Structures are given as C-alpha cells and as structure tokens.
Amino acid sequence: MKVAVLSFAHVHAAAYLTLLRDLPGVEVIGSDPDTALAAPGETRGRAFAEGHGVRYAETYEDAFAWGPDAVIVCSENARHRPLVELAAAHRVDVLCEKPLATTVADGEAMVAACRAAGVRLAVAFPVRFSPAYAAVKRAVAAGDTGRVLTVSGANNGHMPTRARRWFADPELAGGGALMDHTVHIADLLDDLFAAHAVEVYAQTNNLLYEGEVTAETSGLVTVVYDNDTVATIDCSWSHPRSHPAWGGLEMTLVGEHATLEMDAFDQKVHGHSERHGRALELPFGVDLDAAMLRAFLYGPGPDGMAVADGEGGLRTLRIVAAAYASARTGAPVAVAGT
C-alpha cells in the first residue's frame, strides 16, 4: 500500500506522516511544493518530510508518478479542491482534511469530480473513531436514550496559528474558529442521526486573540435537525495556549430516556511537573488519527465505523456556511441543499 501526503500546510500532516511511516505494509511519501504562503519560521517541504523520516517528492506530479494507492490532502482549507481534483484525475482515492472546502461550491465540485472519476473521497474526521463516541452511538442506536432532544457540544482548542499561521487567514482558512471547529461535532451528529440540518443560528466574536488576528476566534452555533434535535456547539479557540493540552471535544446528549456525556480526550493521567512548572497530562486514550487512517486504507474495523465520505463533508460544510450567514445577520438561517 503506497500513500502520498500532499502538502504539509495542515498541522495534522506531521501525525499522518509518522503514523503512515510506522504502519506495517505501508509506504509513504510526502510532497509540499506550495510553501510560498507559509509564515517565516514554519518548517515545510523536504525539511519537514526528512524531519519525520519520510521520503519526499519535489512536485505533486512526482508524487502521483510514484503510483500511490491513496493520497491524503493536507493543504490549506481553500486549497483542498485542486489537490482533490488532481487525485480524481489520477484515479486515486483521497482523504481530505476537514473542512472539506471553504465554499459549498468547491465542496460540490470536489464530490462531483471524485464521483465522476470513480474514486473514494473521504474527509478527515477522526473523532468518529473515539470509543466514547462509539458508546454514545450504541446507546442511541439501541434506543436507550429514546429520542435525542438536545445536544451540547464543545470543541475548543488553542488558536493553531503558532504552528501554521494560515488557520486564521480568512482567504486560506475560509474563516477562523467557526470554520475550524464546528465540523467535528457536526460530523458526529451527521453520523449519529442520519438527519439533515435544517436551520442554523450562530454568534461569533474575536475577543480572544483580539489584535492578533481578524478572523472570529469564538463562536456558538445552534443547529436544528429535521428529526427535531437541537444541537449547540461551542467552536471557540478558547483553550489557553499555555495549557499542556491542545484542547478537547465534549458532548452531552439529553434524550427522553437517558442523558449521556462523552469526552473524546479525557483519558489522561493528570499530574504536575516541577521541572516545567506546569500541569502534566499523560493521554492514554486510543489514537484516533491511527484508527481513522486504518479505516481509510483498509475499511471499517470491528466496530464498523467508516471514514466520513465527501457527501458527509459537504453536509457539515453547508452547516458552517449557514452559520457564517447567521453570524452576519443575527438571525437563524435555513441550511441550503436540504
């Protein structure tokens, strides 16, 4: 199995390169030629690949000429489309970082291109591989919760711009926290309910990192689904930068017959480091990225969880697009295409 990682713009590229490098039976190559927009000091290109012990291709064409069975697209959000279309043109299955794109039009074009070429388009939503989410899904599927009335979700992290500046550049990222963090929980609910979002209300501000970036850094998004469930998602970059963890993802579901809580990243040993003068956290939970990559390359594991497909990525993108419209107008907005 030969896998190429296209672009190292996304902060997840490092984890993918390392995981693929260590997966038995997998050969990995990286290519990152479009680095002109990287901020000074960001390690990209050949140096990045070599730093992770991975072979490097100077151009994307070289990477495809190598004959990959699958590619992973880790470019800036607004630059996913050309790479996914390139994969479709080479008839190679593709896993695209989230969000699928920054505009619904781009997302639709990507889904259409992959469908026309007969290649699989998957979207990188690792949290659906969390055992905590699997437990939620089992409880809902078995009817233990009854009808789910409301969901409160929070996907908070620190603003990722120190590693990669483009995350808060609206041109490249499509926005800020709302674009970055709404889709993970939206994807879980897309998988959980198989229901369509019909209406979105969102409010944002940039009181966090004010003066440092212009993109929104805080957001609350309320989504009403056609099964009548209401979900409110905190997508804010509200996790302190100096905290030992990057952030986390939590969700509370209130059902008619049970209330459930999950935390995808709470399995940690907590302590305090005298050496570093700060809290110490030792995560011991399942590596969600690894589980996602295995499912993308080899199909669902024993729990049956598959990677999100392009259509699913497009549905979550439509929610984000409606959220931006709502944040601009201050009123609930109908979700297009449903």
Next chain:
Amino acid sequence: MPPLHIGLLGAGGIARAHLPGWLELGARVGVHTQDGSAEKLAAEYAARGHDVTAVPTLPELLADCRAVDICTPTPTHKDLALAAIAAGRHVVCEKPLALTVADAEDIAAAADAAGVRLHPAHVVRYFPAYAAMRDAVVRAELGAVAVLRFTRGGARPQWAPWFGDPAQSGGVIMDLMVHDIDIARWVAGDVVRVHARTRGVEHATGAPAGVVTATAVLTHASGAVSHVSGLWGLPDQRFRTTFRIAGADGLLCHDSTAVPGFRITAQGERAANEGIPSSPMTESPYLSELREFAASWDDPAVRPRVSARDGIEAVRIARAAVESSRTGRAVELTTAPAAPPGPAPAPAAANVEPTR
C-alpha cells in the same frame, strides 16, 4: 438596629432553604400560607425551640414584620409583593421576580415609590464558586471575557405541581435557566440578542414527568457570547451545575459535582435525589444572601450584589428566550433598558466593584 422580624410567605422547598438562614441571623419569623403548610412548618421549628409562628392571615403578617420573604409560586409574587410594599415592608422575592417584564417593573416601581428595598433572590450570586469566578473576572484575571457556558440540571421538580405548568412557572427557561441567565449578565454585562430552543415535555402531567430541556445563546453588548443550557431531567438526574468562562487571558471551569469537599461513597442503599442543592463545606448561600439583604436595611452603604434591576433584567432576558423558543426567531433586546426604578443602575460587569 430594629429587631429582625421576617414575614415568610410560603412553606415549600425554597422557604425551607431560607428559614434556617433567617434564624441564623437571629430573626423572629412568622409564616403564612393558604394551605395549612405554615402551621406544619412553624410547629416543626417551634418544637426545636425556634421563634417561628404560623400567622393565619396576610394582613396580620404584614402588620408585624420588618420585611417579607416571598417564597411562593411565581404567579403570586406580584400581588404579594405589592401588598408588602403597600404595608411599607422590605421585600425579598424568590426568582424569577415575575413572569413578565411589566410585572417585574411594576413591583420595582412600587418599591421605589414606597422607599422600601426589593431583593430578587438570585442566590447563585452567593454560591462561593460563582462569586469567586465573578471576582476573578472583575479583577480582569481572564482579560476580555469572550465565551461563557453554563449548565444546570437535575431531576424534574415533582414536589409541587405548578413547576410542571409553564403558564405558572414559566417553564425550564424562566424557572431554572434564569439563574444562569442572571449570572451570565452579572459576569459579561447586558444582553442584546437571545436565541433559544426548548425540547421535550413542557407540561408535566405524567409521573414521572417527561424530560424538558432548553438551550439558549445570549449575545452580550460587549460582544461576548453565552451558552446557557437547562435540564429538568429524569428522576435519577443528579443536581449539577457547571460553568466554563473563557477570556483572552485565561479560563475558569467549575463542576458542582466534581468538588463536593465531602462525599458519601457508600451507605448501603441509594440515596434519594436531592432537590435543593446544599454544600456542607461552606456557609449556606441562602444565609449569605439574606445577611447581605438584611444588612442593607440598616446601612445604606451596603449595596447587595443583586439589585431590583438585576431581577427585572433576568426576567427580560428569560422572557426573550421563551419568545425565541416559541417563534424560532432570534430576539433583539436593542432598546436600552428603561431607567431602573431602583437605585443607580448596575454598570457593566467590568466596572463593578468586587462582590466582597
């Protein structure tokens, strides 16, 4: 200092939370209800040597007290408060102050005209974790506050049927979430836009009653946003409140069930779900609240951390959330709140003196 003689109206759950506080403050308490429960409550306390007596009529109660503490179902607040104010008594009134903004404003205007104090009993401001969090925000410990989350949930109240009738209690938003709506405004300032949704069984008819839950997003004038969620849940839903306050310079989180200080880990059988939250590790927040209210009657320099206007604004925001939930639209609170009938308006949180 005049003797502290309190006229307690009601003998239900919240009256039972307030009564020990009044007694701790050295008060003599007369209790009046219309269903005979005052006699039972008074007898219970008198048997333990406390100066608590049942008073058969409202005029008798009003004739012989310094202040009235209204712990009755919400729809009765206005008439009882106006009667107490007409008798020249200070008024402590359980939250929500009233079911409508107009009623809340009428009560406050009457108190102002009569020169008596009106204290909406938003007791969460006296819960030590909330007070500590708000003090930290006022000290600018978190920098500009950006995103606030509040949750509050427990078993659906079944001890009095009026809770299950939204026409009387206002439902989960007006009765339960009004606590955190008040805290959100206390911490992040006035609210300009509200969006809310309610799900589940609003009218409690069955036994046990169905679950009802609501979610509200408040937009503050500062630009900060608050998520407030409330749950009247299943019979085994443990009472729990949480907050997470994120600012540019830091983060504060609290989970009431995570830090009890003391817990029973086994007792042979499962304990019944508690209704009124209590913490054996700190002073009763009800006592702290009543002490601060009573102190302000003797010393004009004492300004309780919750004002009449705060009570009105909590009703205004909660009402907007109910309206949003009903119509599906976001509700703008664009008009600056009317000049408060009470003393000076509370300034935005960032400019307020610490609570203690």
